[in-house]
Amino acid sequence: MYQYKNVIMDTFHWRKWFLLLLFAVYRRLDAVDGLKCYCNSPSCPNETCETDGYCFASTSIEGGVQKFTYQEVELRCMSLKTAFPPEYPIKCKSSANYCCQYDFCNSNDIVRESLSKVLQATAMESSPTAKVWQVLPWVMGLMALTVCVATSLWWAKRSRSLMKGGRGSRPLFAAEDSLGEPRHPIMGTATIRDMIELTTSGSGSGLPLLVQRSIARQIQLVDIIGKGRFGEVWRGRWRGENVAVKIFSSREECSWFREAEIYQTVMLRHENILGFIAADNKDNGTWTQLWLITDYHENGSLFDYLTARTIDSNTLVKMALSIATGLAHLHMDIVGTKGKPAIAHRDLKSKNILVKSNLTCVIGDLGLAVRHNVASDSVDVPSTNRVGTKRYMAPEVLDETMDTRQFDPYKRSDVYSFGLVLWEIARRCGTMPDEYQPPYYDSVPPDPALEDMRRVVCMEKRRPNVPNRWHSDPVLSAISKVMKECWYQNPAARLTALRIKKTLANIGTGDHIKL
Template sequence: MHLYKNVLMDTLYRRKWFIIFILSVYRRLDPVEGLKCYCNSQSESCPNETCETDGFCFASTSRRDGRQHYTFQCWGRSSVFPPGDWPIWCRAHEAPEQVFCCATDLCNRAFVAPESSPSAGTWHVIPWVMGLAVLFTCAALSLWWAKRSRNLMKRGSRPLFSGEDSMCETRHPIMGTATIRDMIELTTSGSGSGLPLLVQRSIARQIQLADIIGKGRFGEVWRGRWRGENVAVKIFSSREECSWFREAEIYQTVMLRHENILGFIAADNKDNGTWTQLWLITDYHENGSLFDFLTARTIDTNTLIKMALSIATGLAHLHMDIVGTKGKPAIAHRDLKSKNILVKSNLSCVIGDLGLAVRHNVAADAVDVPSTNRVGTKRYMAPEVLDETMDTRQFDPYKRSDVYSFGLVLWETARRCGALPDEYQPPYYDCVPSDPALEDMRRAVCVERRRPNVPNRWHSDPVLSAISKVMKECWYQNPAARLTALRIKKTLANIAEGEQVVLKM
């Protein structure tokens, strides 16, 4: 009985406070006599934009004739429906217009209803729209990642960027005394694309840098040592990551390996504690670049033919499209010059620096252009590149541009040949500054149509005379009239045969 009494008292106590709360709320809504409200009607009841009421201040907005209209007025107690309750027209969910009621002086003046304020229905739709947008974004990212993963698997020879281990495994054990050349012959299985990634990384981590042998816009070139062998280490700056990746990718193209293409060994990245070094490791040639060689030495006609034929052979291999399961796409160099050609110990040459190279996609008849911002060397640019008339969507124009550059390299080499060789000079040395601007080259090559001068002494030498004819057919203004790399190779081979040059490349 005592417990029942306590429960009853507790219930009555709670109901008492609930009734007090309801009354307090009603008092707040209770109409006030002499309430001043803002009004905007043109009537006697609204002098000076103010009216008085014993009911409520009222405001509403509606859209008519494409414009937003506002109404401000007083609502008297006699007009309230239902009586003693919150007016029905003040219930926004029941009224067709946006309304506002209040019971303090001039309180309705603060009412503003934005034209573009979303309705309740809009707010219900927004979460669905956002959800669908997120779902679509996730699906697009998933498709992109799946496509990228397939491409990476197809290009299993790409270098690694991060520290994860490669999944490639060699089919043959690596002997402790094997040289780099032995390892390449053991592990490539005739693909001609260099070492597997795992072997690349193991070699790169065992190389000791000896001395710097060159600098360029990409970074530095060092001579390194691995098991007593010399290797060249091209170290890219971190901002040239795209160039490093692209060059390593091109070098590892299937069937690219050739005696007149710089031999690729490995690509790796190393963290020295301050920044990440991007390494590209290739064969080392102690004679350096053709530019360095010609600057310091002169050559005889046999060496001229050997150098010219080896460069043409390498270029023809680049330009060649090898069809087959393990075929090679045609590749154009785009930056052929004497500084990007290296001289081997037997004085034949190899073509290097493939960072700007483009590949031909035969299936889609498209050109795979690198995403780097680098452009070729202005002094060696073909006329159609200088005046921007080259059709960059087709592959053949890139090959013809290479042939033009080869003609200039041939001229540089021939100048240093003969009984009375000329001092070394770069192409167009006599008509443009030492560091020519694009406009300088465009004026000389495209407007004035100038070409390097052919000395009179060449005409009395059968080899130099024949070579001069080849170079002139390489730098025609009309790209379609230029020789192909294969035709150049055959012509130079005929010259070598006629002169009985011993070619051991």
């Protein structure tokens, strides 16, 4: 069961089921005898009719004066076949009509009294033939439902004043969708960061679902900042704060659900993992919108940043170390009651890494991630047809020799991809930086096929070229050594993420690392 679908029951459904049960009670009570009503129709010569539905009366207003003479009042029976909806027919809602459900309750005297009070009719009268033992179970059920309905109405009233949203060009959902949406009491005027710190209590497992939905339905989209095979990424606004809204197409529902699930893994929250805020969906019967709300980073992806800018040695080390730190946290399992399983990314690349304002990086896009189940020593693989990016695939993935039943091979594959990202960053560093190019740009086409990558990486065993100028720069020289130890052909010979993190932290002097 999706935990993000139908998080709370709509107030309308509470009312509907309450009225249905109420109607069923009185249908049961009236089952002993048929309902007898007054009738002034030509088809009722005895002025009496019998029905399984309602006694009905209708009056007219002439010149602002209501008439109650015999001729101006229509009295008859209303069958359940003609009553819609059966539990409370639309006809009964008119101020000029009257419906009731006990014998001869639509007599002229009763109609006069009831209509003069603007038809403020009381609840349906119980039949005198009913016995206490027949009614008691239904009354108890009604009492329980009344409490539930009252609670729902209270939540709905609270939420009306809280679902206004901020300014922007396009609301996440239509205004009427948010009116009945309950809101978690912790929200108040707190910022997203305040709420995360208040609710996670260090567990890092994400905000409560009700808070997620409340936030999601107040977000207004501003402009589009990216597109991919999954859908689009928008910059949104929530209470003046920028957020990133990843909108999945309905075909990518498995990826959306998986990514939201991984982001909410206990103890996953980390300064070098993209901050998850909320996930929500909207289905109006014709299309489905799937939303994943995360922290917004104005520098964009590492790919975007390196394409437009060059960096110095300090920034190189800072970026590389922050990515390695995030990857080490992903790969690490934390033992305990609120422990975290080890996670492998499976699609690590510069486009899935975001640059923060202080030029450290965070790892995002966890839709393909796998988790290690320590108890059964098995791998939790997502049920999606997506595969990683071919250009960044490790040799054992390309030639399909990787043992997918074990977890360690997935981590080693991530390390290979990290080595390629390190190469991308290093090319843009130095006094004479190279123009940005993706890995293997000189060996395969812009959109390489699996066969192209398999030929270059597995058969020819080629790796990205290391420029000669790197050897004269102490930092670049040390970084090049790390990347070479990341992309060994033999997976077992590659460094671990934790070892990479420690090595990068030791490169250069302390001045090189100011995180």
